[in-house]
């Protein structure tokens with residue numbers, strides 16, 4: 437039976453953040469699955485998206501698990517919760533060692549580079565000199581591409597799904613609309629663990645519009661009774677999805693992580709996006725989703741154009757952006773091609 441393990445790693449020293457603030461104590465919760473082989477060349481590192489956790493076998497069950505493309509019988513799989521999240525790594529609800537209280541709204545601005553710094557410390561702690569494959573979608577892809585730019589010597593293969601080199605104005609605007617919903621909830625200012633829950637519910641309903649597609653709503657949420665005047669399924673779906681997130685996440689982490697996404701820009705301080713992506717040495721697969729309105733395929737094409745030798749493919753999916761979580765069969769297909777073929781992206 438392949439082994440599965442959940443642990444907490446405490447960074448040996450305070451973490452200076454990109455904005456100059458210092459987190460005196462940083463913990464990273466991570467899962468591992470399977471065993472490191474004697475050659476230490478079977479490491480898969482998965483970077484999760486906005487509201488997921490380190491248990492990749494749970495949220496990416498179509499890709500990671502017994503009999504799946506990434507089978508723990510073959511791979512040593514690592515997935516670590518991001519800094520700022522509420523799933524075990526240091527975040528706004530963690531007790532601040534200087535006050536003993538959570539920082540809530542005063543938790544400092546975290547960037548994608550800060551997330552990478554925390555996970556880079558974990559990689560060193562685990563003594564993983566080389567990573568066979570680094571994979572991530574959405575915010576996880578932003579983390580993966582940033583990491584591959586920073587440490588071209590570490591990653592042999594890089595797989596980026598539904599992500600970008602720089603968070604777009606459109607994406608930032610979506611995030612700001614969600615934050616406005618949270619700030620409009622008076623309980624957010626109370627700085628309690630449940631503060632802003634109603635705002636978070638509305639924020640998730642807004643976010644969902646960017647994660648799915650008009651086609652998906654039409655297919656799954658169209659009211660069959662043409663005489664009906666109110667109380668449509670699409671409305672209850674929005675409410676249900678808001679409730680579902682509010683029951684498992686907190687508004688302070690949500691604001692922190694959405695701001696981190698906004699900060700994402702691999703070219704910052706590096707002479708621009710093209711120069712930064714040009715540093716990557718990993719064999720790279722970039723996967724876009726045709727119906728993704730949040731990270732349109734043009735953003736994936738830009739990544740593939742500037743990462744040397746990158747393979748590029750598009751998945752057709754009715755799920756929109758969330759296709760990177762749901763289209764396991766298509767992702768498996770392209771991963772299999774990627775593992776056996778070498779060809780570069782050629783712009784049409």
Ligand SMILES: CC(=O)SCCNC(=O)CCNC(=O)[C@H](O)C(C)(C)COP(=O)(O)OP(=O)(O)OC[C@H]1O[C@@H](n2cnc3c(N)ncnc32)[C@H](O)[C@@H]1OP(=O)(O)O
Nearest residue numbers: 487488489495657669670672673674676677684758761762
């Ligand atoms: C601790 C943790 O849980 S963290 C790990 C889980 N989360 C993550 O990893 C984050 C990433 N995952 C996700 O964002 C999502 O889970 C996805 C994208 C993978 C799938 O989204 P889902 O919400 O499961 O799928 P979908 O959009 O089809 O909605 C189905 C749900 O809506 C409900 N629903 C569908 N239509 C309606 C409607 N008209 N009215 C009310 N509810 C409805 C269904 O009953 C179903 O409920 P359930 O989730 O309780 O089974």
Ligand SMILES: N[C@@H](CCO)C(=O)O
Nearest residue numbers: 485486487488574575
């Ligand atoms: N549905 C994803 C966000 C989109 O990347 C999540 O909740 O993590």
